[in-house]
Amino acid sequence: MVLNIYAQWHNNSINSLTAFAGTPTRRAASPLYPTCLRPLLKSYTPRRIKRLFRYILALIFSISFSALGQTKQIQVDDVSIEYLDFGKGKYTFVFESGVGMGVNYWDSFLPFADRLNSRVIIYSRAGNGSSSDSSKVSLERSLLRLEKLLFQLNAQDNLILVGHSFGGFHARNFAHNFVDRVSGLVLLDPSHELFQKELEAIDPEKAKNDNARLNSILKNQPEWQILQDIYTNNVLFPSQPTHNVPTVIVTSSQIGESDWWIGHSEKGKIAWRALHQELISNNSISTHIVTDKVGHNLPIQDPEFTFKAIKSVLELVEGVDFP
Structure with a gap:
């Protein structure tokens, strides 16, 4: 209204x-x-x-929307966690951001968030946003902190995890470990554990050189090192929660966001799209949205489109169409 x-x-x-x-x-x-x-x-x-x-x-x-956007702090183990918690409804949307990003990454999206008619929790992982640093940064540690955060906020069921980029790993990891508490997944142009391997199959020398360049830029970001470890191991976990949890995946097929990285080339985008499709290849309750109208940072570039994509998961979860 x-x-x-x-x-x-x-x-x-x-x-x-x-x-x-x-x-x-x-x-x-x-x-x-x-x-x-x-x-x-x-x-x-x-x-x-x-x-x-x-x-x-x-x-x-x-x-x-400043009242909506007033962040709070809560102590979880050794970390003071920054978070937003607003709205109410049957479901609770929990937002996971990309490498090094915190609550404020979603500022452009906030005006649309209340239209989900649900509870919304957006938080910053350790070392991101206004959350304090921790010497213990890993997927497993982040998983445990999120579980404790949601316990303290009394948000323990009917969860819908929304993960952007690297945050997709965290969303999938939570769904893998707490599948009985997760009603749905929304993955916004999510990172994939096999992407670097696929890029090296396209052009080994360029893929390795480009990744080395990225490493030189982001070498001081702990979460970037986690991503590199995942690429090295080529695996996140043995079973995919995206095979049995209602899931919406959004893939940006926009070519040339950068003029040098192989991941933004035409062949790189084909591999990106195929990996995303594979995540839901065995899931009969899933949607794959592919668009070239926005780039990787779709919550910033087109928050209304992002809202519509996120809200569409409710149709899968509830089995009905929403206006």
Whole structure:
């Protein structure tokens, strides 16, 4: 409801502002735009005005959701965990971010989160966001901390794990270990344990050189080292929770996000898409969404599309269509 009103006001206000600052009209000056602004606005083209106005609206909109976005801290073992916890409903969505990312990675998505009509928990793993550091950083340690965090927050069943990128490993790992508590999985352009192996099959020398370049950039990020270990072992765990838990996977097929990494090449994207499809190849309650309209950071690039993809898991879990 709030978002519908916002959208209507947004369109009407942009039209009014553009007319006010552009060519003369018979419309009286709107009280929203004082006469003192007229010289400034007349120096802007309608296109620039729209951009400026959208920027202002984005700022206002982010402030309007500030109550939603107030993070808290909670002690879990040796780590002070940063988290958001809001909303209510039958299901609890738990968000896992990519390498080195925390709660604020999802800022663009927050205005849509309450439309899930569910409880939403977004947290920062140890060393990310405003969570404190820990000398013990691993998939297993993160799993145990998340389990304890959810216990303290009294969120222990009807869980839907949402994992973006490297966060997909954490979401799958939780579902693997606590399958009876997980109702669904949403994997947003998730990392895959066999991806580096597939890239080396395409072009061994380039794949290894590109990975070495990435290592030089991210060598001080503990979670990046975990990812490299997973690539080396070529395995996450023996059985795939994505084979029996209702699952939605979103794959970005956009080519050329970077101009040098083999993973963003046409052949790299074909391998990426095939690995994602394999995750749900034996799952009759699953959906694979492939798009070239957004890149890897889809929660930032297109939060509304991300919301629709996440919400679609409820159709699989409940077995009904949602408006």
